[in-house]
Structures are given as structure tokens and as C-alpha cells.
Amino acid sequence: MQKDMLRLARLLLCLGLVFIVLYATFSAVPSRRIRIAAGPEDGSFYAMALQYKKILEKKSYRVDIVSFQNTDEISAEVADSTKHIDIGFVANDLQGKSQANLISLGEIQLQPIFIFVSRKVETERSILSLADLRGLSLVLPPEKSVTSQTLLSIFAAYGIDQRNTLISFLPLNIGVTRLAREEFDGGLFILGAE
16 A cells, blocks of 8 residues: 555656646747737838738737837837737837837838928928928827927927917828818828838
8 A cells, every 4th residue: 555655646746747847848938929019000110010910920920919099108018018018110219218128129111201281382382391381280190109209399490389380180090181181281291101
């Protein structure tokens, strides 16, 4: 009987070791799910995230894209481990950020400023400089977006602000639609050139 107890103890010990090895192995394997934070669905960062999704899904990963209207929120979301977001596309510089668990892997694209002006405005006056936009009704992406913050700082260099120019902030798709209906004199957007 003592031999049986010894065999049982060895068997339980072996099963315990096998369980520990299996648990450690599966715990060490990285997740096959990746969450990517990107900008608005009609923006260039979202389009880039879709391209990465396609590539990663061919490698058997499950990829979710989380869209943000304000891209300045993305770096904080990626840095916050409770949010479970693995990758983010941002336009702002990460240098000087105090998030130790956030690194930049590089730049994916340079983005020009696109300036659209209604035909009516263009026939009334020439737009040769950003200063010529002063006094018009302009539409920009959401106010907290990096795009709008960048454009507002550029406007300041040209003497344009909300005291002398009507500036509206709308989601990209709504702003473009309303601009096409000539509800605004002009619109400025920073997007991938393609």
C-alpha cells in the first residue's frame, strides 16, 4: 500500500509538472489578436491600418482597428496597458512623452496640407498665401485632432484666429461633404498624398 501511495504521489507530481510546463508554454505564446488605433475611418491613418490588417490576417492574426476622431488621444491609449491596444498611427511627435512603455517604430508617411477653396471665393479674390484665408468661413477636422492643432498654430503665424475668421471643426467626412455643398468658403486637411 505504501508503494501504491508512492506511485500515486509520483504520478501526481509528474502530472503537475506537465501541467506547469503546458501552462508556461501557452502563457509565453504571444496573442494572435492585434488591436490597431487609427484616425477617422475616412482618413489616411485608417487606410494604412487597413493595409496592415490585410497583411497580418494573412499571417493568421485577428486584427481589430479602433477608430479615433481625435488622433492626439492615440498615443495615450496605446501606452495604457488596460486599453489593450497594441499599435497606433499618430501624427504627433512622441519625443518628450513620459510614457516609458511607448516607442516609435518610425514614420510611415509625410502628409501635405490640402487647401480647398470654393469657386465663388476664388473668383472674388486670389488665394496666394494662407494670410488670404483671413475672414473666410473655414472647416477643419475636430478641434482636438493633431491636424487642427497644427493648422491653428500655422494660422497664428499668418494672423488668422477665431476673432477674424469663422473656423468650424467637424469630423472629416462631414466637413468634406459640407465643403462640397459650399457651406464653407474653404477647408484645410492634412492627409496622406495618395
